[in-house]
Amino acid sequence: MTGSRSKNVSLNTIFALSCQAFNLLINFITRTVFIKVLGTEYLGVNGLFTNVLTILSFAELGIGNAIVFNLYKPLAVGDKLKIGSLMALYKKAYTMIGLFVAITGLGLTPLLGVIIKKAPDIPENISVLYNLFLANTVVSYFFAYKKNIIIAEQKNYIVLIVTQVVNVAKIIFQIIFLFVTHQYIIYLIIQIICTITENIICYIVADKLYPYLKDPVVPLNKEETSEIIKDVKALALYKFGSVILNGTDNILISSMIGVREVGLVSNYVLLTTSCSSILNKVTEAFTSSVGNLNATSDPGKQYEVFKKLLFITVWIYGFASVGLILVSQSFITTWLGRDYLLEMPVLIAIVAEFYVKGVHSVAYTYRSTLGFFVEGRWSALAAAVINLVLSIILCQRIGLAGIFIATPIARMLSIGIVDPVLIFRKGFKKNVAEYYVTYFGYFILFVAIVFGCKMILDWINISGWIGVIINAITVTVVFNSIVISIFGRTKMFKELQQTFLKIITK
Template sequence: MLRTKKALVNIVVALFGQILGLFVSFIARIYFVKYLGAEYLGLNGLFTNIISILSLVELGIGPAIVYSLYRPLAENDIQKVKSLMKLYKKAYTLIGIIIFIVGLLVIPILPLFVTNKANIIGLEPIFVLFVINASISYFFSYKRNLIIADQYRYVATIYRYSFFIFLNVLQIFILFLTKNYLIFLIMMILCTLLENIFVARRADRMYPFLKKKNALKLDKGTILEIKRNTSALIFHKIGGVVINSTDNILISINLGVIWVGLYSNYLLIITALHTMIGQIFTAVTATVGNLVAVESKKKSLFMFQVIYLANFWIYGLCLIGLFLLINPFMNFWLGKQMLISMDVVSFILINFYIQGMRKTVLTFREASGLYWNDRYKPLFEVTVNLIVSIILVPHYGLPGIFIGTIVSTMTICFWLEPYVLYKHGFHSPLKPYFLKYIYYLIVLLVAGVITHEVTSLIAEESVISFIFIALISLSLPNVIFLIFFYRTKEFQYWFNLFKSVFKKRMQKK
């Protein structure tokens, strides 16, 4: 119950923060486009992706150490936690310095990535500010991750979104007064530094032993475990960064930086939803890590199935809503000049669902420390993705890039990730997982078709009709999902959990 309570608090705070942050992001994007234009918007997305590639320097040592923290935290082994945090501090300080140096070395080749920079001033100084922001983010984050590993993610989340909202308000004010992108980025660096300092000070108050210098040397077994997981995570890190961070680079090189700007508006919505939903899974990762460390395989498998139902329910609902609402919303938000055709958007949304349905498997894999068993998977995934994307993008444009991601995911990740989890984590046959995946897909298609047919009766394009379609998109699929799932053990678990929480709330009142 303590694990459940911590997970629920983390989820509620994360969702509230993400919704508030998303609202502020939409407003900030309006002012960004108004005062700086699509070129700088595209440059912002491009440089963000390049910085993500630089993060390969981290090599996965962070997640490896966080995994090593789960058991000593559960067992209150303070000495081992201190030793792990000492190693963590040294590693992340070195990583921050290396990222800064490597970032500066990238500057001479920047023109290769920006094919159309007619209206962009100060390309190199802009990139330097991105590099500085990335490097300083590592200097205190090891303390943030201790809070997260101890199942108190909501503490870090509150600081994260408080500074995020403050930053966006400040940047809107800067754009209104100066229309200067460099000052805009300097404010980003300032807020990153302040947020990290505040979180580090909070960690010192929560864990006073962090101030003590008498950390013991780690035992050989723990060091070997960290090295083994880190060596495996190197491949996962490469795969994740290349898959998630090369799209804007390929778009910029082949189609121009303006297309990066157009896609980035859709990406803002998609990423916001991924992040919002991801907050749920991230919030429960430490809880799952604690569960895996102390409970049976049978209980872990059941909890996987419970979370997997929630995974489908959330992503299925989002997918239906996005298909019906994303382009009308984009029209109201930024205007028709910022729209991408629905044919192209469909590939973006299919990829959104496919990637989203991996969340539960990846959460349990991370919490179980199963990095080694599929360490070479990302190399095959990256190879297929890049080959297909590079071949298709000159002929099909944006869809070619998304098809590359879809093909690589379905031919490699779709079967290999659950295979590793079920074989090495649950020691259970894999067939029920795939049968459930297919069943969920059938339910999604039924709910999607019915919802589309109902909303197609609303032909008028107006704010009122948009609201009606949104209400139908939120309610009707939920009713259909309920009809299909209300008798399942997984749904009954969630129902009883929320009923118990509600009763306790009422008793306190």
């Protein structure tokens, strides 16, 4: 990477890790207060409606990805006129999307009885709660589009600062009002206010950083517009498939098992999403730099950077996955009690999805930043169909674990094939077999490490918070020692080490 790209990556990564580590702490505090004050039923409602509105987000149709992709080159060469034109188009699109989500979401209100197998035992009207969730989703589309120009220019740390400050304020107010009022409705209203506040602040910051966005806009010509529309049509299919793939688990659990189980699962999902939030910020810190690289470099350089990013991603997601499998049960027991535990097969299935999705993020980043939207448009839809069919079949056969294990299987059989093939054949001009040999080689290594660490933890056998801490430290030391001993002498590892040292000494 060039000096400017390395500097931006390091800034984005430092801010991302700092913010997410702090978020991890306050999110667990909030969750603890939420459970103690409101209980598991509300937790299930929270998880269910989050999934329902995730599905509604398909209305975005990939417009954001298409326009951000088209921003990389104008930002790299300083074409302010083109940037202004793209942002004007972005604004119109997101206004229409927000209105569509509002109308469609309201239309789904009468169907809530269908997707909830057992009505939760709560005093509030379930439709009122749903519409507050809907309002938070709708307002997220207004003013938010200007965040993306900041991110596309590799200044994601600015957005992170704003998000962090607003998030801390939101959590403080939510905790105070939960203790004082015990009202879930007020909890949701605070969330809506903070979403609006965050978007407005980012909007104002973008205007100050890029004052030319206020200049008169020259509309894109027909050829440029048609190219974007072509990409959006392709991304629409991909987006629709992705939201069905990622956003139906809680709906299936609610309709086939019950809302209470959604609440129990959500505690484990909180662990994986907390890890994802931290690890995604590391990988996202590279995304805009990869977009810049792919817009200005040759396939050989792109491939070399890809290999390094894949290694980093596999390492951190492998480490997190091993830790989640081996430490989660003792953590949940100590944090909430044994009544909140799920069976080990369910935990393994949840972590499998976390790992497969996380490692795939590198291939997805390259596919989107190389602009291969049309070629991969059907893969996510195929994944969604496979996932729904497998979820229903496996849930009937093995229960809750079946719903979760269906998702990584579906991902591997569709997106996990299409994206790597596209970037290797069309992007790097190389054989994709190398990718799969590397991928499954890492996976086998991590499975072996799980069994080795499990034997050590069974021998230690300490309960309580001290046991959780000792288990986490043991997994950290054993896992990373094995990885370093195997890969520490490789050329790629040494190059990554040198890059890291250069970044932290600047």
